[in-house]
Every structure is written in C-alpha cells, then in structure tokens.
Amino acid sequence: MYLGVDIGSLTTKVVLIAEDKKVIDFKYQRTGPSGKDSALKLIKEILARVGVAEEKVKGTVATGYGRVLFSGREYSEITCQARGVAHLFPxxxxxxxxxxxxxxxxxxxxxxxxxxxxxxxxxxxxxxxxxxxxxxxxxxxxxxxxxxxxxxxxxxxxxxxxxxxxxxxxxxxxxxxxxxxxxxxxxxxxxxxxxxxxxxxxxxxxxxxxxxxxxxxxxxxxxxxxxxxxxxxxPEDSTITAALGAALLALENS
CATH class of the missing domain: 3.30.420.40 (ATPase, nucleotide binding domain)
Structure with a gap:
C-alpha cells in the first residue's frame, strides 16, 4: 500500500493506492490550523476504514503548501498534479x-x-x-x-x-x-x-x-x-488528483 498526502491551504487530501496503482480509498477535510494533524487524522481514518495496518504502507509522499511540515518524502504540487492527472487521462x-x-x-x-x-x-x-x-x-x-x-x-x-x-x-x-x-x-x-x-x-x-x-x-x-x-x-473527483499523483510517486520511488 502507498499513501499520497496533499496538504492544501484550505483542504487536506489523502489517497491510498495498491501495488497495481488502483485507488483503495481516499478522504479529505478542511485543513484547519494544522495541516500535519489533519493529514495524520485522515491517514488513521482511511487505514481503519479499509482495515490496513500502518506497517503495510510501504511509502508516503506529501505535496501541497503544508508538505514541508509533514515527515517523509515530498514533491511539488505541480509534479504531483501532472502525475495524477496523466494516470487518469494518459x-x-x-x-x-x-x-x-x-x-x-x-x-x-x-x-x-x-x-x-x-x-x-x-x-x-x-x-x-x-x-x-x-x-x-x-x-x-x-x-x-x-x-x-x-x-x-x-x-x-x-x-x-x-x-x-x-x-x-x-x-x-x-x-x-x-x-x-x-x-x-x-x-x-x-x-x-x-x-x-x-x-x-x-x-x-x-x-x-x-x-x-x-x-x-x-x-x-x-x-x-x-x-x-x-x-x-x-475528473470524477477533481480534488484528489495531486494526492493521487503523490501516492503514485511513492509507489514508483519505493
């Protein structure tokens, strides 16, 4: 499993994908005062919802305004957006x-x-x-x-x-x-x-x-x-494409 985290100025998005690049689950909420806390909360909720233990996640990439506050690998939102959209629309x-x-x-x-x-x-x-x-x-x-x-x-x-x-x-x-x-x-x-x-x-x-x-x-x-x-x-959900791109980059660079 691989996670993509997009901490935006207004909304934080998290996408979980499998080894075959299929989206398992995603979730988003208002970023609030702490983007890192919002991201960690969403990750916990997604993993609990799909019944996946944290150790099953082999890679995480963060993007967006708050990416520097999130531990782990990070990429610019431009790169992640392009990667996510190109995956959905080659x-x-x-x-x-x-x-x-x-x-x-x-x-x-x-x-x-x-x-x-x-x-x-x-x-x-x-x-x-x-x-x-x-x-x-x-x-x-x-x-x-x-x-x-x-x-x-x-x-x-x-x-x-x-x-x-x-x-x-x-x-x-x-x-x-x-x-x-x-x-x-x-x-x-x-x-x-x-x-x-x-x-x-x-x-x-x-x-x-x-x-x-x-x-x-x-x-x-x-x-x-x-x-x-x-x-x-x-896209069907236009808000998660950068987070999807981040998850794909996590998979490809694991």
Missing amino acids: GVRTIIDIGGQDSKVIAVGKNGKVLDFAMNDKCAAGTGRFLEVMSQALEVSLEEIGQLAEKSSEAARISSVCTVFAESEVVSKLSQGQSRETVARGICEAVASRTAVLAQKVGVVEPIVFTGGVAKNTGVVKALERKLGISLVV
Missing part, C-alpha cells in the same frame, strides 16, 4: 488547476512530464477563496453560485481584480437591483477571465483537464469553456 496536454488560494496552468508531455507552467499564488482573485468570499456576499452556499450562474443568460461585470474590492462591487450591484443569478454568472466569468489570462501564458493544447475544488463549480466550468472556446474534462 493523453492530457494541459491541466488547469484552481485550488483554495492559488491557480495554475500546467503544460504536460508524455507520461505526465511537466513541460511548462504558470501560477498565481500572490492574490486570492480567481481562486476558491475568492468564490467563498463572493458566496458570502451573495448570501448563498458555495455550491449554489454555479447553479445560480447557469440560470442567467447575462453576466454582471465584476471588474475589480482585488477580492476585497470585488466583494464590495458585488454588494453594490445587488443593492442596485441586479439579480443574484446575473451577479453569480458575473463572478464565474471573472474567475474564468483571470484563469484564461494565465492559460495564455503557457499555451492551451487539448485535451485539457480541469482540477481542484473550483472544478466542481459548474458555473466556472461553463464560463471557462466559453472563454477558451474548448471543452474541458473534469
């Missing part, structure tokens, strides 16, 4: 990943080799945290933003690139009588626009796989497809 050429506090676009070659990448980790704009703040301004759940956006054919213009100013802009548009649906679509369009700029720096080659928690937002997926003029592939 023909992938571009990965768009939007997580809690960063977004990245990765150009991928054969066998998940990273050819180039661009990353936004200096600002929350266009990330999961941005959507969380906007959902609070709209007074809806995070999941509802995408659903609301799909109900409108028009998008409010959210021009601020700063999350704090964008929040004020959303509140202002609502107070002016614009519908939540129109504003929600505008929020999704804003995320898509910022991601498209990042993608242009790397170059977009199909097939493109969209990963990260934001890939679960249908409004952002549709907005990004419209912006790029290309269909996106979204």
Whole structure:
C-alpha cells in the first residue's frame, strides 16, 4: 500500500493506492490550523476504514503548501498534479488547476512530464477563496453560485481584480437591483477571465483537464469553456488528483 498526502491551504487530501496503482480509498477535510494533524487524522481514518495496518504502507509522499511540515518524502504540487492527472487521462496536454488560494496552468508531455507552467499564488482573485468570499456576499452556499450562474443568460461585470474590492462591487450591484443569478454568472466569468489570462501564458493544447475544488463549480466550468472556446474534462473527483499523483510517486520511488 502507498499513501499520497496533499496538504492544501484550505483542504487536506489523502489517497491510498495498491501495488497495481488502483485507488483503495481516499478522504479529505478542511485543513484547519494544522495541516500535519489533519493529514495524520485522515491517514488513521482511511487505514481503519479499509482495515490496513500502518506497517503495510510501504511509502508516503506529501505535496501541497503544508508538505514541508509533514515527515517523509515530498514533491511539488505541480509534479504531483501532472502525475495524477496523466494516470487518469494518459493523453492530457494541459491541466488547469484552481485550488483554495492559488491557480495554475500546467503544460504536460508524455507520461505526465511537466513541460511548462504558470501560477498565481500572490492574490486570492480567481481562486476558491475568492468564490467563498463572493458566496458570502451573495448570501448563498458555495455550491449554489454555479447553479445560480447557469440560470442567467447575462453576466454582471465584476471588474475589480482585488477580492476585497470585488466583494464590495458585488454588494453594490445587488443593492442596485441586479439579480443574484446575473451577479453569480458575473463572478464565474471573472474567475474564468483571470484563469484564461494565465492559460495564455503557457499555451492551451487539448485535451485539457480541469482540477481542484473550483472544478466542481459548474458555473466556472461553463464560463471557462466559453472563454477558451474548448471543452474541458473534469475528473470524477477533481480534488484528489495531486494526492493521487503523490501516492503514485511513492509507489514508483519505493
């Protein structure tokens, strides 16, 4: 058995795989104040759930923001993301990943080799945290933003690139009588626009796989497809691909 641990800024993910590279189990939760504690808790829960003793785990690799705090081998999230996605989609050429506090676009070659990448980790704009703040301004759940956006054919213009100013802009548009649906679509369009700029720096080659928690937002997926003029592939669970890649690297380097 091999473990992949992805300690993200908002969510920690753990994947357990077997020698044949098949996923045995996975679990994730909010990272909280200690990513290491969250990871250890998830590992304990997964091993207990599948009835596997700790000594059966032959290798563990950590990735994500909190990887340096976790004992054992570590790899960058870029490397792990590419490895995990290429395992699920062998023909992938571009990965768009939007997580809690960063977004990245990765150009991928054969066998998940990273050819180039661009990353936004200096600002929350266009990330999961941005959507969380906007959902609070709209007074809806995070999941509802995408659903609301799909109900409108028009998008409010959210021009601020700063999350704090964008929040004020959303509140202002609502107070002016614009519908939540129109504003929600505008929020999704804003995320898509910022991601498209990042993608242009790397170059977009199909097939493109969209990963990260934001890939679960249908409004952002549709907005990004419209912006790029290309269909996106979204994994069954878009949040665990980096952790899967980490587990695969643990196996391959054991």
